[in-house]
Amino acid sequence: MLRPPVTERNPGTRKDNPVATNMQHGNSLSTAQNEELRADLDALETALQQLLDNTEAGSKPVNLKDNVGRLSRMDEMHNQSILLANRNVTSNRLQQVRLAKLRMQEDLYGICESCDESIAFPRLKAYPEAAMCIKCKSLAETD
Numbered sequence: 157m158l159r160p161p162v163t164e165r166n167p168g169t170r171k172d173n174p175v176a177t178n179m180q181h182g183n184s185l186s187t188a189q190n191e192e193l194r195a196d197l198d199a200l201e202t203a204l205q206q207l208l209d210n211t212e213a214g215s216k217p218v219n220l221k222d223n224v225g226r227l228s229r230m231d232e233m234h235n236q237s238i239l240l241a242n243r244n245v246t247s248n249r250l251q252q253v254r255l256a257k258l259r260m261q262e263d264l265y266g267i268c269e270s271c272d273e274s275i276a277f278p279r280l281k282a283y284p285e286a287a288m289c290i291k292c293k294s295l296a297e298t299d
């Protein structure tokens with residue numbers, strides 16, 4: 157059995173050690189900004205969930221008997237494929253929102269998961285679920 161390293165950090169001592177707090181923990185956001193983004197995440201989660209609930213009926217298989225002609229059936233299938241694609245986007249974003257809320261609980265929210273830099277508040281305000289800073293995100297997208 158390996159003994160735990162002596163330098164192991166005890167999270168319970170965080171408050172007694174304010175110097176380390178900014179370096180090791182949390183983001184560069186103020187408490188008010190954190191609270192604002194927490195509310196944004198909650199609102200976003202509710203909105204996305206509602207969107208999924210509202211489009212649920214439309215995502216069921218096309219009922220062929222209800223359609224009169226070939227064209228309207230094609231239209232319906234086309235519309236449905238768009239709806240399903242949108243639902244995928246929506247449920248992916250909902251997933252990101254829930255992950256962001258978990259990061260918030262872990263005190264990791266607002267920190268780029270790629271480079272560990274703080275994510276700027278305006279970016280989080282626009283995308284509260286953002287897990288990467290704008291720099292890493294654009295790198296990831298052009299790769």
Ligand SMILES: [Zn+2]
Nearest residue numbers: 268271289292
């Ligand atoms: Zn980054």
